[in-house]
Amino acid sequence: MMIPVRCFTCGTVIGEHWEEFKARAREGEEDPAEVLDELGIHRHCCRRMMISHTDLVDVVSPYQ
Template identity: 85%
Template structure:
């Protein structure tokens, strides 16, 4: 699915950082922890949302 707009635990906005995080950490060679630090994602719950997210919208959409 798509990245949630807000963190499930604390309610901070995390969706606005997803594209840059994906470009730099997932498709680039940068360390995900350093990228999250530079983006200002400090809380562990928000970091968990970013690091553990899998983009499944292309997989699920044919079945809707």
């Protein structure tokens, strides 16, 4: 679905960085590690949340 607002492990707010991360790292040509460093996401748990997230809204929405 949508990216969680907070990290499941440490509780840091990460949802506000999703759009910029997606635009720069997933759709662009920048290295995801460098983008996360520039956004200030340094903890491994938060980086995992950002890198491993899959946006499923388009897949699930026809069934509602």
